[in-house]
């Protein structure tokens with residue numbers, strides 16, 4: 001569902017990503033770990049088509065991102081640390097608008113269902129998004145991803161700044177989505193959530209993916225030790 005082949009990004013004075021090779025299947029949750037500046041956001045931006053590779057290629061659902069910039073947007077949803085929504089519109093209106101942009105015309109009852117499934121409290125649905133907490137905005141982001149039937153979900157530090165309960169709810173939602181076959185690729189500093197929600201973790205150091213492991217063989221302490229091993 002997501003693939004990188006010798007993907008490389010050279011900025012004028014920084015090699016941000018050095019020849020990444022990776023495949024992520026439907027239903028997988030891949031968590032990318034690494035220190036600040038390791039190249040995680042660059043990798044996500046290459047999959048989104050926000051930056052162009054210096055060489056190699058990124059693929060979403062078999063389509064080369066750089067050659068199919070519009071088509072790939074139909075297959076993916078992106079949740080950054082701060083989900084970009086229209087603050088003067090309600091959650092319901094935001095979801096309606098973003099679904100329409102993705103080509104789906106839903107009835108209000110369907111939009112409400114998506115927001116409810118994403119865990120947004122019913123009282124908030126008709127409230128302006130400008131009054132939402134960060135966790136609530138993340139839930140609208142998930143509702144948008146589900147409503148547009150995204151096959152791939154890209155997330156950049158989605159749980160940073162969420163309280164433990166909101167972070168837990170968010171992880172459960174990701175688990176549900178991957179259970180429905182969505183491929184999830186998440187850059188995070190949250191080792192605890194990575195182990196909990198991830199099917200695999202990868203560690204990036206100075207633009208290089210130095211280790212990839214299934215989380216099923218790692219306890220929390222082992223993951224922390226592994227991370228420290230590569231980042232010291």
Ligand SMILES: Nc1ncnc2c1ncn2[C@@H]1O[C@H](COP(=O)(O)OP(=O)(O)OP(=O)(O)O)[C@@H](O)[C@H]1O
Nearest residue numbers: 011012014016034035036037038039040041042043
């Ligand atoms: N537009 C740019 N121009 C020049 N250098 C850049 C650009 N974007 C990123 N870089 C550099 O590329 C390297 C990788 O940055 P990137 O943002 O991908 O790291 P990251 O792992 O996401 O870090 P963080 O955890 O802080 O978000 C850094 O050294 C960064 O300064």
